[in-house]
Amino acid sequence: MKHILKYTFSFLLVCICTSVFAQADTTKVIYPKKYGIRLGTDLNKIARNFYEDNYKGFEIVGDYRINKKIYIAAEVGLEEKFTEETILTNTTEGQYIKLGIDYNLYENWMDMNNMLYVGGRVGYATYKQTLHNYTIRDLNQYFPPIDNFTAKEFSGLNAVWLEFVAGVKVEVLNNLFLGASARLNFLASESKLDNYENLHIPGYNKKYSGDIGVGFNYTISYLIPFTKK
Helix, strand or coil, X not given: CHHXXXXXXXXXXXXXXXXXXXXXXXXXXXXXXXXXXXEEEEXXXXXXXXXXXXEEEXXXXXXXXXXXXXXXXXXXXXXXXXXXXXXXXXXXXXXXXXXXXXEXXXXXXXXXXXXXXXXXXXXXXXXXXXXXXXXXXXXXXXXXXXXXXXXXXXXXXXEEEEEEEEEEEEEEECCEEEEEEEEEEEEEEECCECCECCCEECCXXXXXXXXXXXXXXXXXXXXXXEEEC
């Protein structure tokens, strides 16, 4: 009888230990993710104010996390760009806003919050163009160019465009992020000028081929966490 009780106790002990270890193996370790507003600025635009004499600009960037993968994103900025070409000089001044969504493709480990993302924006700008100087060139080479120095301002202009984004954001310190992104823009509409083209649109940059534009930014931003999920 004593041996039976001993074997029975040993068997039950083995079963209990096996059950405990089995439960431990199937238990998930969950790391809550931070949810909140991330705000920052475009370092590229700040730098251009110092090394590019014909440019002034500033941009605020931000996003808000909706779920594990999706972020609502926004950018708001001001720009002033002086353009000097062979036959004219021009200044563009205005402000812009971009709204859209970013989708994070990166699978973070444990409590990491990095992003490798793609996304889209709808951009809107209001601005004015000031034509400082315009030179009319005669095709007849026997006569010199005719200069017209009468400055003219075109105000109340606006433009709308679509923007496709691909970029990264890396948490270098707790809640502090460095980022970079490339932009491909498609102009949907713009205010037309008589015998004159919009050379630069705030937020959209210069048009390179028809209604297509490109851009990039380098950002520093800080996450203000509201909760963890």
